Amino acid sequence: MIWHILGAGAIGSLFAIRLQQAGSTVQLLLRQPQTEDYYQLHLHKGKDTQAYLLPWQPVTQATAISHLLIATKAPDTLTALDSLASRVQPNADIVLLQNGMGQHEAVCRAFPQARIWAAVTTAGVWRPDANTLIQVSEGHTEIGPLQNTPTNMPKGWNTMTPPPAETADIYLSLWRKLAINCAINPLTARYRCRNGELVSDPQRRAVLLQLCHEIEQVTQALGLSLFDTSLADRVVHIAEQTAQNRSSMLTDLLNQRPTEIDYITGYLCQQAQQLNIHLPLNEQLLTEIKQLSVQTHRAKLGEN
Numbered sequence: 001m002i003w004h005i006l007g008a009g010a011i012g013s014l015f016a017i018r019l020q021q022a023g024s025t026v027q028l029l030l031r032q033p034q035t036e037d038y039y040q041l042h043l044h045k046g047k048d049t050q051a052y053l054l055p056w057q058p059v060t061q062a063t064a065i066s067h068l069l070i071a072t073k074a075p076d077t078l079t080a081l082d083s084l085a086s087r088v089q090p091n092a093d094i095v096l097l098q099n100g101m102g103q104h105e106a107v108c109r110a111f112p113q114a115r116i117w118a119a120v121t122t123a124g125v126w127r128p129d130a131n132t133l134i135q136v137s138e139g140h141t142e143i144g145p146l147q148n149t150p151t152n153m154p155k156g157w158n159t160m161t162p163p164p165a166e167t168a169d170i171y172l173s174l175w176r177k178l179a180i181n182c183a184i185n186p187l188t189a190r191y192r193c194r195n196g197e198l199v200s201d202p203q204r205r206a207v208l209l210q211l212c213h214e215i216e217q218v219t220q221a222l223g224l225s226l227f228d229t230s231l232a233d234r235v236v237h238i239a240e241q242t243a244q245n246r247s248s249m250l251t252d253l254l255n256q257r258p259t260e261i262d263y264i265t266g267y268l269c270q271q272a273q274q275l276n277i278h279l280p281l282n283e284q285l286l287t288e289i290k291q292l293s294v295q296t297h298r299a300k301l302g303e304n
């Protein structure tokens with residue numbers, strides 16, 4: 001049994017290492033050809049550094065796939081899957097480990113017979129270069145069924161360290177993460193600030209609270225009870241806890257990469273529309289961040 005890793009970036013590589021450490025065989029699916037048979041990764045955790053060797057294959061030449069971990073950015077999911085769909089066995093085990101929502105339904109539709117799980121993690125990791133991983137936090141991971149799944153976790157996940165928590169309601173976990181990302185990510189991109197500055201600056205804090213109020217209108221209309229406290233209290237707490245972080249959306253913009261806005265605020269706005277709820281601030285942010293993404297993409301292509 002081999003876990004193929006589609007989206008062997010920061011979080012995909014971290015979970016490839018965790019699966020390998022738990023005794024599974026892994027195979028990274030890469031776009032860039034490598035000179036060696038093994039992909040070398042140095043994982044830094046605080047002062048500790050460990051080297052790992054991970055087997056890889058070109059994504060276009062993957063062998064038959066029975067176990068697939070998808071950890072691309074949300075907008076890349078379907079394009080990445082296109083290049084190997086014919087090699088995914090009909091009854092494969094597939095885990096989606098990504099932020100955002102919307103792509104999960106699309107993958108379930110594309111592989112109706114597959115056993116599909118979603119995982120949500122608060123682990124934090126980034127890749128300063130192709131062979132280095134810096135783990136900022138070990139995080140907490142939840143995994144749960146989306147389609148055709150037996151009650152137990154997919155093979156290799158129950159022996160992983162730290163162990164993921166199994167949940168019967170991964171949809172709720174996805175919404176918890178989505179709500180937090182909807183609040184923090186677009187605002188840090190708008191103000192080009194670190195997470196903590198959304199709460200330390202009184203004007204930004206007021207906008208953040210207004211945004212949380214809008215998001216909660218949707219989650220309440222869907223009958224979701226996300227946290228013991230209000231969303232605003234939860235978001236303020238997380239922004240304070242991660243005060244020095246640049247959110248993933250701001251980081252993508254600064255690196256002139258596409259953002260996940262369509263799968264975060266975009267998904268929320270789609271849900272609101274279906275519920276006949278108007279979200280002026282979220283809609284404004286969706287437009288703003290999409291425009292910023294286009295501008296940074298053009299700048300990257302040298303069109304400005």
Ligand SMILES: NC(=O)C1=CN([C@@H]2O[C@H](COP(=O)(O)OP(=O)(O)OC[C@H]3O[C@@H](n4cnc5c(N)ncnc54)[C@H](OP(=O)(O)O)[C@@H]3O)[C@@H](O)[C@H]2O)C=CC1
Nearest residue numbers: 007008009010011031071072073074076080098099124125
């Ligand atoms: N990093 C983190 O700490 C966390 C990230 N997440 C979420 O996890 C997901 C992944 O994030 P992250 O790991 O940071 O992102 P990265 O950009 O580091 O990794 C994404 C990877 O996907 C690969 N990819 C994209 N398109 C294809 C394709 N067509 N075929 C094969 N590979 C492809 C990229 O390959 P290439 O290298 O060739 O560009 C890249 O290595 C996102 O949804 C993010 O929000 C969630 C929690 C924490």
Ligand SMILES: CC(C)(CO)C(=O)C(=O)O
Nearest residue numbers: 184242245246247248249
């Ligand atoms: C929780 C938060 C906002 C931490 O930075 C995050 O998940 C992200 O940046 O995508």
